[in-house]
Amino acid sequence: MDNIAGRKSGLSWAVNISVVALVLLWLFPTVGLLVSSFRTADQISASGWWKALFPSEQVVQLRTGGAEAATQEGDLWVVEGNLLKDSEEGPEPGAEITRFGVSSKAVDAFAVGETTTFAKDTKTFTMDAAGTYRFTSTKELKKRGQRVFITATLPPEFTLANYDQVLLSGNSNDSMTKAFLNTLTVTIPATIIPIVIAAFAAYALAWMEFPGRALLIAAIVGLLVVPLQLALIPLLKLHLNIGIGKGYLGVWLAHTGFGLPLAIYLLRNYMSGLPRDIIENAKVDGATDFQIFTKIILPLSFPALASFAIFQFLWTWNDLLVAKVFLIDSTGNTTVMTNQIVELLGTRGGNWEILATAAFVSISVPLLVFFAMQRYLVRGLLAGSVK
Amino acid sequence: MSPALLGLVTIVIGVGGCLGYFYFSNLFLDKVLFPASGPNAGRNINRANMIRPWLFLGPAILALGLYLGYPVFETLRLSLTDRTQDGAFVGLANYQQMFAEPKFWEAMRNNMLWLIVVPAASTAFGLLAAQLTDRIKWGSIAKSLIFMPMAISFVGASVIFKLVYDARPAGNEQIGILNAVWMQFDGGFGSLLFLKVAPVLILAVFAALVAYIGWLLLRPIVSGGDNILVKALRAISGLISLWIALVALRNILDVIGMDFPYGQPQSWLTVPFYNNFFLMVVLIWIQTGFAMVILSAALRGIPEETVEAAIVDGANPFQIFFKIKVPQIMPTIVVVWTTITLVVLKVFDIVFAMTNGQWETQVLANYMYDKLFRANDWGVGSASAIIIMLLVSPILIWNVVQARKEMR
Numbered sequence: 001m002d003n004i005a006g007r008k009s010g011l012s013w014a015v016n017i018s019v020v021a022l023v024l025l026w027l028f029p030t031v032g033l034l035v036s037s038f039r040t041a042d043q044i045s046a047s048g049w050w051k052a053l054f055p056s057e058q059v060v061q062l063r064t065g066g067a068e069a070a071t072q073e074g075d076l077w078v079v080e081g082n083l084l085k086d087s088e089e090g091p092e093p094g095a096e097i098t099r100f101g102v103s104s105k106a107v108d109a110f111a112v113g114e115t116t117t118f119a120k121d122t123k124t125f126t127m128d129a130a131g132t133y134r135f136t137s138t139k140e141l142k143k144r145g146q147r148v149f150i151t152a153t154l155p156p157e158f159t160l161a162n163y164d165q166v167l168l169s170g171n172s173n174d175s176m177t178k179a180f181l182n183t184l185t186v187t188i189p190a191t192i193i194p195i196v197i198a199a200f201a202a203y204a205l206a207w208m209e210f211p212g213r214a215l216l217i218a219a220i221v222g223l224l225v226v227p228l229q230l231a232l233i234p235l236l237k238l239h240l241n242i243g244i245g246k247g248y249l250g251v252w253l254a255h256t257g258f259g260l261p262l263a264i265y266l267l268r269n270y271m272s273g274l275p276r277d278i279i280e281n282a283k284v285d286g287a288t289d290f291q292i293f294t295k296i297i298l299p300l301s302f303p304a305l306a307s308f309a310i311f312q313f314l315w316t317w318n319d320l321l322v323a324k325v326f327l328i329d330s331t332g333n334t335t336v337m338t339n340q341i342v343e344l345l346g347t348r349g350g351n352w353e354i355l356a357t358a359a360f361v362s363i364s365v366p367l368l369v370f371f372a373m374q375r376y377l378v379r380g381l382l383a384g385s386v387k
Numbered sequence: 388m389s390p391a392l393l394g395l396v397t398i399v400i401g402v403g404g405c406l407g408y409f410y411f412s413n414l415f416l417d418k419v420l421f422p423a424s425g426p427n428a429g430r431n432i433n434r435a436n437m438i439r440p441w442l443f444l445g446p447a448i449l450a451l452g453l454y455l456g457y458p459v460f461e462t463l464r465l466s467l468t469d470r471t472q473d474g475a476f477v478g479l480a481n482y483q484q485m486f487a488e489p490k491f492w493e494a495m496r497n498n499m500l501w502l503i504v505v506p507a508a509s510t511a512f513g514l515l516a517a518q519l520t521d522r523i524k525w526g527s528i529a530k531s532l533i534f535m536p537m538a539i540s541f542v543g544a545s546v547i548f549k550l551v552y553d554a555r556p557a558g559n560e561q562i563g564i565l566n567a568v569w570m571q572f573d574g575g576f577g578s579l580l581f582l583k584v585a586p587v588l589i590l591a592v593f594a595a596l597v598a599y600i601g602w603l604l605l606r607p608i609v610s611g612g613d614n615i616l617v618k619a620l621r622a623i624s625g626l627i628s629l630w631i632a633l634v635a636l637r638n639i640l641d642v643i644g645m646d647f648p649y650g651q652p653q654s655w656l657t658v659p660f661y662n663n664f665f666l667m668v669v670l671i672w673i674q675t676g677f678a679m680v681i682l683s684a685a686l687r688g689i690p691e692e693t694v695e696a697a698i699v700d701g702a703n704p705f706q707i708f709f710k711i712k713v714p715q716i717m718p719t720i721v722v723v724w725t726t727i728t729l730v731v732l733k734v735f736d737i738v739f740a741m742t743n744g745q746w747e748t749q750v751l752a753n754y755m756y757d758k759l760f761r762a763n764d765w766g767v768g769s770a771s772a773i774i775i776m777l778l779v780s781p782i783l784i785w786n787v788v789q790a791r792k793e794m795r
Contacts, residue, residue, distance in 0.1 A: 229755055320739070
């Protein structure tokens with residue numbers, strides 16, 4: 001907009017840099033969790049996750065081949081081989097070795113390519129960056145090989161073991177599989193049922209004339225902001241009294257009740273914006289209200305329906321309070337993911353690899369929905385609050 | 388029956404039942420009760436049309452009444468009774484008991500802090516992000532990344548930020564980013580710049596901004612013209628702004644005089660008072676995207692002529708933003724502010740998952756949950772729920788009044 005008067009804003013680069021900084025600041029925490037979920041417990045506690053993305057330097061102790069690997073060349077016993085390929089421990093072949101040493105007092109005394117003479121000039125050792133070495137001795141070698149310390153640059157290393165543990169192991173403490181399915185069981189009916197009920201009510205409020213309509217709309221606007229904390233005890237008492245108790249039915253009903261005001265409000269606003277002509281023409285042609293609703297209004301209202309469906313899905317998927325009050329009983333068989341994570345925070349507060357993976361499993365589905373349906377979400381937000 | 392199957396059956400019964408109910412009740416109305424044929428066809432059609440809205444609204448009214456209407460009154464009643472005495476009426480005893488608890492006042496104080504800081508910070512960041520991203524090519528990508536935390540649950544966000552705040556004993560490698568940054572400060576020049584000068588500047592700017600807003604609010608009182616109610620509201624909110632500005636100024640002195648424990652890893656969530664702000668960061672992080680999306684749409688709705696006119700008159704970008712754009716989107720800012728206020732009043736998951744109200748971080752919603760399900764004291768629990776309702780009701784009334792205005 002600043003270009004309108006033919007002036008190029010000198011602030012352009014500053015704007016770009018600020019946005020980059022803002023985006024990085026907002027992304028950083030989530031990326032930290034994502035990276036941590038791909039690291040082992042040792043890696044997580046050894047270094048910050050931001051270091052995992054870069055090659056790291058590490059000092060490792062390895063051994064050369066022993067007496068059985070030695071060959072005799074004149075009066076020298078010689079062992080040749082590759083430290084990285086021959087030993088099972090230590091870095092994978094491909095790591096780049098920068099320095100080495102043969103004494104624990106000076107683990108990085110020599111650069112690769114140099115030759116060291118030690119043990120009263122009876123032994124020599126040399127190696128290159130890939131780990132190929134040559135070790136000579138004037139005396140017969142012992143069974144165990146020579147101790148060598150290498151300083152190697154390791155490429156970043158990631159593992160899927162945490163996801164294996166959290167999703168597939170079946171370990172009752174860590175497993176998120178059951179909680180995942182439970183969450184899904186809560187979410188889908190709790191998203192679909194309020195939409196159906198709200199759509200009919202919204203149609204009546206938008207296109208039917210009857211006394212008390214304005215009052216009802218005002219009441220729904222009022223109910224939009226009633227905190228659900230107020231509803232917890234009375235409804236729990238009610239559920240216990242009429243025999244629903246704690247369980248899926250209760251949580252579906254509760255989510256339906258709590259989601260309805262927003263659903264009706266959003267859908268009514270959208271439907272009342274549809275062109276009057278279509279509906280009146282259909283009436284003239286003899287369509288009943290039920291037919292108008294199912295054949296004309298519902299298909300036309302798809303964007304609003306999608307918006308609310310996303311809201312309700314995110315809200316029920318991410319909910320903790322309603323599930324804790326209306327669903328989860330003392331057996332814990334019906335635990336949902338948010339609750340499982342809170343429990344993990346208590347029992348495995350230091351095990352970041354499990355926590356990070358569990359949390360990421362739970363937020364991955366909403367994130368997918370978010371990025372796939374962002375358009376509808378934004379539209380719904382705009383319709384729901386700017387009025 | 389497995390829960391998944393049960394869920395499927397419920398969807399079928401629920402959706403099918405709803406559709407069936409609407410279809411058959413309409414059919415019954417049109418064909419049996421008031422058939423649109425025979426001698427009374429005209430009268431029957433009118434009668435059917437009088438009843439039909441209530442058929443459409445029936446399930447919704449029932450659900451709303453049972454799940455939101457009835458609980459308001461039932462909670463009010465429960466807050467006046469005592470569960471241990473078989474629900475006997477005890478008047479305001481629960482409220483008295485609650486007001487006597489220091490934990491309740493701690494929750495109130497923290498909630499007020501949340502109410503001031505979170506909506507203000509989220510709206511400010513949102514406005515900043517909206518204004519900046521609207522001017523660059525890759526703005527929509529940046530927006531969607533800043534908006535992303537909206538999809539993350541409060542519990543997930545709590546885990547994310549617990550990792551950020553993680554502390555290891557001194558000498559170990561820090562794995563929480565905040566402590567890793569903190570350990571870089573050693574009391575030298577950099578520390579002076581970032582921990583003394585920068586906070587003092589931020590606080591000073593904040594104080595100046597709030598004082599300016601207070602002045603804008605108070606100035607029209609002298610000139611007159613408004614009615615007495617508007618004047619009173621202006622006076623109250625103006626004085627509150629001035630008071631906040633004063634508090635900010637006093638904090639500048641605190642910051643200057645503060646001795647920082649350099650080199651000591653901090654467990655941020657256990658530092659009393661300041662830990663509240665570390666919890667608020669989580670909600671600000673989530674809500675900024677919401678504010679940004681709404682405000683960005685509002686900014687784009689500003690008529691270009693006003694901006695062009697300002698440019699022609701030689702206004703610089705800051706003047707355009709603060710004097711032309713912000714006043715025009717003020718109604719939207721108010722909507723965003725109130726919406727976030729509502730979220731803040733109900734904030735529960737974040738505190739529950741991160742500190743559970745320990746170390747002086749209690750908030751009302753978590754206090755209520757404690758009373759209800761740990762102490763099993765339904766009286767005091769209901770009383771605190773009513774307090775939340777009271778805090779919400781000004782917004783409720785305002786919304787209803789606005790909605791009625793629009794209807795006309």
